[in-house]
Amino acid sequence: MRLPPREVQHISRFGKRVASAFIAPFVLLLTIPLIAQLETRTVTGRVMDARGNMLPGAVVQLENTETLVVRSYITQRDGVYHFTGLSSDVDYEVRAHYKTHWSNRRIISKFDSPKKSQIDLTIPID
Secondary structure, three states: OOOOHHHHHHHHHHHHHHHHHHHHHHHHHHHHHHHHHHOEEEEEEEEEEOOOOEOOOOEEEEEEOOOOOEEEEEOOOOOEEEEEEEEOOOOEEEEEEEOOEEOOOEEEOOOOOOOEEEOOEEEOOO
16 A cells, blocks of 8 residues: 655654654764863964073974874974964973073973963073
């Protein structure tokens, strides 16, 4: 026995709604980890000596504490550095090197760091 065309359309619409109701939560669950990976942080700062003078040519190192991958940035005349695209679920350590001197290590924590951090580094030279 065949259903009239109008009733067939009604059943197919109902089927689509039921399928959408079951599929949507699964798609949402699959996209949540991807959204978390897309959230990134940025860290910028200045490298200075003990008197507050900017240090051009200082090497700033940013280390991922999970993978131990190190990224480097060489400061220009203004002594400014910046790193972008930092994962929001990883801790980082940042420090600067100038000639034979090092700054203290600073931690960028996944728990308390904002999306944009300003971390100035001081190298103990006069």
